[in-house]
Amino acid sequence: MKKAQVIPPDDYPQMVSKSDAAKMARALRSPETTARGAKVIQSHGQKLQLAVHDYVRELENAAGNLQLIFEKAHELRGFAETAGLRATGRIAGGLCRYFDDMERLGATPDKAVIALHVSAIGRAARAKDEAGRMNDTVVKELAALVAHKLAETKAALAV
């Protein structure tokens, strides 16, 4: 096998000179830049929430289509928290982890577990107090359910 060729950064074109890059990187790390960026995200909140609600509807209409539910759950995991819908994002994240773990185990996800998550995502996204204590409890309960189901699946596969 031939040895790999290593091309150092100085041997291919860079966006800017080294001194400009250092200045720009410093500016990007500054608290002012971060705060400006956070404001930008906040200003997109309403638009992002509308997009999240579209994803939620698509998720709810996916009825039984595991691939579609998987895709929408991943979109929601990424999107909802950016939109300020933290509980929705966390529930979607739990569903994603369940899908991933079941895939790793080579097992089919339980339809009831999926249905509970989809229903909870819909309720959380539409709740007036999205980040409220009720949703925190739902996130925890669903995480416990997933942990239980995974343990059950592992035990069944070990037999």
Add this chain to the structure above:
Amino acid sequence: MRSLLRSLLNSIGIREIHEAANGTAALEILREKPCDLVLSDLAMKPMDGIDFTRDVRQSPRSANPFLPVIMVTGHTERHKVEAARDAGVTEFIAKPVTAQSLFARIGEILERPRAFVRCETYFGPDRRRKAQEDYAGPWRRHGDHHDLQVT
């Protein structure tokens, strides 16, 4: 998400931004307009972010195979992350996107550009992020001090 990313880039003074709905459309733009940086989603149809990155790195028609590609995605499954890395992605941002995470990755690309590696099976940024002092080989790269060959 594209609109949010555009606004975040605007907020740090980046004005010339081109948007594409998927990898195929992005490749068309890259062939016509020189770009300094790509932010790509992973899940896109018909061409996803992994195939897009592979094309940027390996296609003979690629305008700039060294183009930095930041993958912004909600898909953080290990096999997807590894596939993105092996396609030649420069940086990875797991959603939810924060201003801090995006700006940090852009800063990293600017300040610490990575060496590229070309071998029979890969072309892209060096996938070894850290030097391991106790690494005993195999030594697979030109410039490595040892002469062991991978067979």
